[in-house]
Amino acid sequence: MSETPDGGRISRSDDPATRAATTVATRRGVLGGGLGLGLSAVLAACGDSAAPVQSVDLEGPPREGGSMRIGFVGGGASDTLDGAIATNLGDIARAVNMYNTLLYFDDDYVLRPMLATSVTPNDDATVWTAELRDDVTFWDGRPLTAEDVIASFERIVDPDDPKNGAAALSHLEEIVKTAEHTVEFRLSSSDTALDEQFGQYTSIIVPADFTVEDPVGTGPFMLKSFTAAQSTVLTRNPHYWGEDGPYLDEISLLNFNDTDALINALLSNQVDAVAQIPPALTEVIASDERITILNSETGMYLPFTMRVDQAPFDDERVRQAFRLAANREGMIEQVLSGKGTLGNDMFAVFDPAYPDDLPQRTQDIAEAKKLLAEAGYPDGLEIELVTAPIQAGVVEAAQVFAEQASEAGIRVTINRMDLTAYWTDYLNYTFSQSFWYTRNFLAQANAGAMPGAPFNETHWEDEDFIALVEQARAEVDEKARGELIAQAQEIMYDRGGYLIWGFANQIDAYQGYLGGFVENRTGIPLSGFRLDRVWIGETE
Amino acid sequence: MVRLIVRRLAISLVILFAVSLLIFAATLLLPGDPARAILGQQATPERIAALHEQMHLDEPAWQRYFSWLGGLFTGDLGTSVASGEPVAELLGDRARASVFLMVAAALISIPAGIALGIWSALRRGRTADTVITGVSLVLAALPEFVVGIALVAFFATSVLSILPAVTMAPPGSQVWDFPSQMILPTAVLVLVVTPYIARMMRATMLEVLDSGYVEMARLKGVPERRVILRHALPHAIGPVAQVVAIQLAWMAGGVVVVEFLFRFPGLGQALIDAVNYRDVQVVQAVTMIVAVIYVVVNLLADIVGILANPKLRTGGAA
Numbered sequence: 001m002s003e004t005p006d007g008g009r010i011s012r013s014d015d016p017a018t019r020a021a022t023t024v025a026t027r028r029g030v031l032g033g034g035l036g037l038g039l040s041a042v043l044a045a046c047g048d049s050a051a052p053v054q055s056v057d058l059e060g061p062p063r064e065g066g067s068m069r070i071g072f073v074g075g076g077a078s079d080t081l082d083g084a085i086a087t088n089l090g091d092i093a094r095a096v097n098m099y100n101t102l103l104y105f106d107d108d109y110v111l112r113p114m115l116a117t118s119v120t121p122n123d124d125a126t127v128w129t130a131e132l133r134d135d136v137t138f139w140d141g142r143p144l145t146a147e148d149v150i151a152s153f154e155r156i157v158d159p160d161d162p163k164n165g166a167a168a169l170s171h172l173e174e175i176v177k178t179a180e181h182t183v184e185f186r187l188s189s190s191d192t193a194l195d196e197q198f199g200q201y202t203s204i205i206v207p208a209d210f211t212v213e214d215p216v217g218t219g220p221f222m223l224k225s226f227t228a229a230q231s232t233v234l235t236r237n238p239h240y241w242g243e244d245g246p247y248l249d250e251i252s253l254l255n256f257n258d259t260d261a262l263i264n265a266l267l268s269n270q271v272d273a274v275a276q277i278p279p280a281l282t283e284v285i286a287s288d289e290r291i292t293i294l295n296s297e298t299g300m301y302l303p304f305t306m307r308v309d310q311a312p313f314d315d316e317r318v319r320q321a322f323r324l325a326a327n328r329e330g331m332i333e334q335v336l337s338g339k340g341t342l343g344n345d346m347f348a349v350f351d352p353a354y355p356d357d358l359p360q361r362t363q364d365i366a367e368a369k370k371l372l373a374e375a376g377y378p379d380g381l382e383i384e385l386v387t388a389p390i391q392a393g394v395v396e397a398a399q400v401f402a403e404q405a406s407e408a409g410i411r412v413t414i415n416r417m418d419l420t421a422y423w424t425d426y427l428n429y430t431f432s433q434s435f436w437y438t439r440n441f442l443a444q445a446n447a448g449a450m451p452g453a454p455f456n457e458t459h460w461e462d463e464d465f466i467a468l469v470e471q472a473r474a475e476v477d478e479k480a481r482g483e484l485i486a487q488a489q490e491i492m493y494d495r496g497g498y499l500i501w502g503f504a505n506q507i508d509a510y511q512g513y514l515g516g517f518v519e520n521r522t523g524i525p526l527s528g529f530r531l532d533r534v535w536i537g538e539t540e
Numbered sequence: 541m542v543r544l545i546v547r548r549l550a551i552s553l554v555i556l557f558a559v560s561l562l563i564f565a566a567t568l569l570l571p572g573d574p575a576r577a578i579l580g581q582q583a584t585p586e587r588i589a590a591l592h593e594q595m596h597l598d599e600p601a602w603q604r605y606f607s608w609l610g611g612l613f614t615g616d617l618g619t620s621v622a623s624g625e626p627v628a629e630l631l632g633d634r635a636r637a638s639v640f641l642m643v644a645a646a647l648i649s650i651p652a653g654i655a656l657g658i659w660s661a662l663r664r665g666r667t668a669d670t671v672i673t674g675v676s677l678v679l680a681a682l683p684e685f686v687v688g689i690a691l692v693a694f695f696a697t698s699v700l701s702i703l704p705a706v707t708m709a710p711p712g713s714q715v716w717d718f719p720s721q722m723i724l725p726t727a728v729l730v731l732v733v734t735p736y737i738a739r740m741m742r743a744t745m746l747e748v749l750d751s752g753y754v755e756m757a758r759l760k761g762v763p764e765r766r767v768i769l770r771h772a773l774p775h776a777i778g779p780v781a782q783v784v785a786i787q788l789a790w791m792a793g794g795v796v797v798v799e800f801l802f803r804f805p806g807l808g809q810a811l812i813d814a815v816n817y818r819d820v821q822v823v824q825a826v827t828m829i830v831a832v833i834y835v836v837v838n839l840l841a842d843i844v845g846i847l848a849n850p851k852l853r854t855g856g857a858a
Contacts, residue, residue: 069708076813077622077630077822225712228623229813230805233710254708257812260689261803264705267697271708420818424576 055539056513062535067250068514070526071262071271075255079228082212083204084156084163089275089525090232092201093253096529097234099204099217102130102149103195107528109299109350109438109521111199115144115218119198125190125476130198132181136241138207139222146177151208153185164202167454168446190474192481193442201524220246220532229255245532247516266291266509273510273517273534275525278392279337285509294508298523299350299438301343302335302394304385304401304499305457310430312383316495317375323361324368325408326401328501334400335393336504343500346489347449348441350521353482355489368408380409383431387414388422391435393504398433427457437523441485445469449492458497465491513537541846548842552835559831560612564605567820595621595820608824618821622814627825631810635829637715638799638806642791644722645729650784653734657741657780658768664746673742676735684794688728688801695724706803715805725802732794733787740783744776751775778848785841792833 075090083095102116113119116130136144153175156163171191176184185194197203207216215223220242221234232253236246254271256262259278265271267288277285286293306313306322313319323345332340341349344360372380387398395416402412426432434457436444448455450469465488472484492498508526510517516534520527527533575591592598596607611618617627660672679687696705707721715722748754749772757767796808803809807826814822 076817077620077819078817225710227712229809231708231710252710256706256803257800257809261706261801264692264697265708265803268692268701268703268705270704270706419816420570420573420576424573 056537057539058513058515058537062245062247062515062533063538064247064535065249066247066536067252068248068273068531068534068536069252069254069271070273070275070531071254071256071265072275072525073256073259073262076229079226079255080212081215081223081226082163083217084165084202086164086202090253090255092524093275093529093531094223094226094232094234095201095204096219096524097221097251097531098215098219098223099206100136100219101198101201101203101205102132103199104201105199105438105522105528107518107520107522109440111195115149115205116198119195121192121194121476123476124474125192125194126187128185128187128194129178130183130185132183133241134181136218137239138216138218139237139239140216141239142207144205144218146179146181146183148208149183149205150175150177151210152205153203155206155210156203165197165200168197168200168443192473192476193440193446196440196443221251224250231255240532242532245516245535247533247535248531251531263509266511269511272514273508273526275508275529276392277507277509279339279505279507282337282339282507290512291509292512292514292517294506294510294517294519294526295339296506296508296519296521296527297341298503298506298521299348300436300504300506300523301347301349301500301502302391302397302433302435302504303343303347304397304501305429305432305434306497306499307430307457307459308497309459309461312375312377312381313430313497315375317371318377318381319495319497319499321368321371321375321408322405322410323499324364324371325405325410326499326501327363327404328361330363330404331397331400332502335397336502339505339507340502341505343502344493345496345498345500346492347436347498347500348439348444348489349503350438351441351485352478353441353485353489355486355493358490358493361493363404365408368410372409377409380411382411382413384413384415386417386422386429386432388417388419390419390422390433394433394435397501427455432457438521441489442469442473445488449496460497462491462495513539544846545843548839552839556831556835559835560609560828561605563824563827563831564601564608567823568601570815570818570820570823573818591621612828617825620814620819620822622817622819622822627821630822631807631825631829633714634806634810637804638795638808640716641722641725641729641798641804641806642788642795644726645733645791646788648726649730649734649787650737652730653737653784654741654777654780656734656738658745658773660738661742661745661749662768669742672738676738679731680735680739682732684728684732684797685801687731688724688798691724691727691731692801707805708803709805725798725804728798728801729791729794733791736787737780737784741776741780744779745772748772748776774848778845781841781844781848785837788837789834792830792837 070093072089072093074088079088080086080091081094081098083091083099086092086095100115102114103111103119104114106112115136116132119128119130121128130149132144132146132149138144153169153172157166157169157172171188173186173188176186178184187194205218210216218241220237220240222237224233224235226232234251234253236249240246256265262274263277263281263285266274282293282295285291304322306319308314308319328342332338332342342360344358346354348354372378385398385402387395389395398414402414405412436448439447445453447453448457449460450456450466451461468484468488468491472481472488475481475484506523506525510526513536514534515537517527522528575588575595575597596604608618615628617631619625620627620630623630656672660669663669692705694700695703703723704721705724707715707725709715709718709721754767754772757771762771795806796811798804799806799808800812807829810822811826813819814826
């Protein structure tokens with residue numbers, strides 16, 4: 001297959017449209033953040049007089065019944081019920097709860113069976129065999145068949161209307177039913193990471209006669225009503241195949257325009273849970289005894305992207321100097337309010353093959369200056385950094401980096417753009433920023449670090465790296481594949497175009513009477529939006 | 541008088557025409573390609589070209605302007621590119637919600653402002669007057685955002701928790717089905733608008749109360765209530781109508797901020813959403829609706845002014 005899969009599109013998809021959609025709100029979030037701080041002062045002043053905290057029993061087994069309202073910032077007129085083209089937070093919540101996929105990523109970011117009991121490759125990973133569960137029915141009571149699975153993937157790769165996962169399946173030649181509940185995916189080239197694609201929330205399985213106007217799925221909740229940019233109501237699916245849950249009778253998903261209104265709704269008990277709160281507001285919200293904060297480590301990063309094919313970054317020493325100029329702890333503290341983990345210029349931190357034995361790169365101004373001088377910039381250099389509020393913290397990171405880098409003689413001019421303007425010319429900026437959610441190495445490389453990858457922001461085309469990735473893609477033996485990946489990562493660490501300073505936590509908040517939320521590494525808010533596990537505790 | 545009103549009407553139409561040109565030019569200047577903003581990652585050259593054609597972006601700007609203008613006259617506001625639905629349909633519910641909010645605020649703030657103004661004018665220099673003047677000065681100086689956040693913190697989230705902080709009507713229902721959710725958004729508009737009206741009413745009322753004919757009426761022994769209602773008030777109301785108009789027109793814009801703050805499903809929210817998606821047809825429609833409200837309200841104020849002014853009413857100054 002070509003090198004164009006958009007790969008392990010794990011959490012929120014990373015295409016520009018998604019980013020625009022999910023982060024439309026973020027700029028307002030920045031604006032709102034300031035206002036929120038004003039509000040927080042008011043809150044702190046009157047903290048004692050808040051409503052009394054009721055004692056809730058969350059010890060026992062999950063209780064059935066009740067309805068829950070979830071608020072999140074984002075969404076707009078182009079909101080969709082089609083999980084295969086899910087882009088913003090609301091789309092993703094609908095995708096995860098209305099539909100199922102063959103596999104899924106659990107809270108530890110490990111692939112687990114869902115509609116398939118197993119998915120296994122042949123010796124060279126050109127044919128993957130999926131064994132389907134035989135006890136699954138759709139909302140309308142019809143059983144799930146192999147034909148439905150085939151139709152679902154044909155819908156995704158439909159050349160006339162390709163869905164989000166199509167690029168990652170461009171090597172899919174045919175899908176064949178080989179037994180009553182067995183399907184074979186035949187590829188034109190080896191792909192040991194195909195199963196990760198089956199775990200994407202966009203790889204939804206729908207009936208063969210699916211229409212988005214009248215959607216039907218196998219998920220824990222069924223659609224009751226939907227108004228784009230406003231709200232979605234889901235009800236419990238009585239035919240759900242899973243053994244545990246869903247416990248709630250009804251869920252309302254509510255779109256908000258701005259973080260302030262979202263948090264006000266939480267504090268005034270108009271919503272039960274909110275997805276994604278600004279890290280800077282965590283402490284203030286946590287000071288309300290009724291509210292619980294869900295702070296999940298994720299693999300999300302906000303890298304600086306240096307185009308390795310353009311001056312000054314075509315010189316490896318300049319890239320290294322930039323990486324040494326950054327004070328990573330300082331970035332995490334100032335940009336993420338400490339809610340993150342250190343980055344070492346490599347992605348896919350949760351991949352089993354992630355090399356955590358390489359020395360942690362730290363700020364070294366003297367070495368950075370020396371490298372710049374060797375590269376022909378003894379007096380430092382001027383550089384324009386193109387940025388936009390594509391994700392909470394990105395613009396702040398630009399400002400902090402500009403400050404830090406000035407010590408090394410790197411004079412950064414920040415060019416802050418409007419979101420749509422930014423995405424119009426995305427991939428062409430010499431020095432810019434980006435954001436990616438949790439994903440394993442091969443999927444990430446396929447999406448953004450190979451020639452022909454759809455989002456190769458650094459224009460990275462390293463021959464050794466390419467050879468290692470291609471070998472790993474065809475290596476079925478997990479241990480051998482891990483070694484190849486570790487070698488590829490080391491090349492990234494030595495001479496890559498990314499400055500990856502840290503991984504940001506996902507922070508959500510919910511009312512204390514809710515049970516079933518756990519930390520989740522996928523980067524999808526509120527425990528990966530797995531609302532089938534959520535229940536309402538009994539007030540004592 | 542009729543000639544005067546007709547002339548005002550004609551001027552309003554010219555203004556609206558100029559505004560439509562400005563709006564169209566401004567949307568042309570929005571950076572970024574709307575097709576790209578909508579398609580995102582799926583933006584293959586073929587799909588961009590197809591969408592350009594669908595949005596008539598391949599036609600020259602003047603041609604697009606005139607077909608848009610023509611549509612305005614026939615009530616066709618175009619098609620939203622982001623959702624594919626007709627703009628008029630998309631904005632119908634939202635326009636109703638916004639207008640409902642504005643009318644609710646106007647129905648409270650106009651009588652309240654006028655009453656407070658008269659009351660404090662009649663108590664000139666006394667404590668009540670000083671308090672009203674002071675408070676209205678402070679309120680008039682505060683942006684609606686500050687007033688809104690303070691009200692939310694006090695009544696909804698931190699201190700009292702008795703009112704909803706945001707508007708949340710389930711799909712299919714209307715905002716007025718939930719009166720408690722209307723209280724805070726309406727209160728913000730009322731608190732920001734009333735002071736202006738009260739201050740203007742007080743000033744003009746004082747002027748009239750100091751005038752010769754009020755003095756004459758009093759000297760003649762006309763009862764005080766009658767002096768105020770029949771002799772003073774009609775003369776004071778003309779200038780106040782202008783201020784009320786400016787305030788109502790302002791509300792059409794201020795409602796955007798209030799809607800943002802309270803998640804109120806009105807035109808303001810639609811505008812914010814549309815700008816982000818470069819959904820030009822919706823942006824144009826909403827701004828045009830706000831402009832029409834502005835112009836119509838001002839026109840009404842002019843007419844009230846003409847009717848209230850005896851000189852103009854008899855055609856003397858026309």
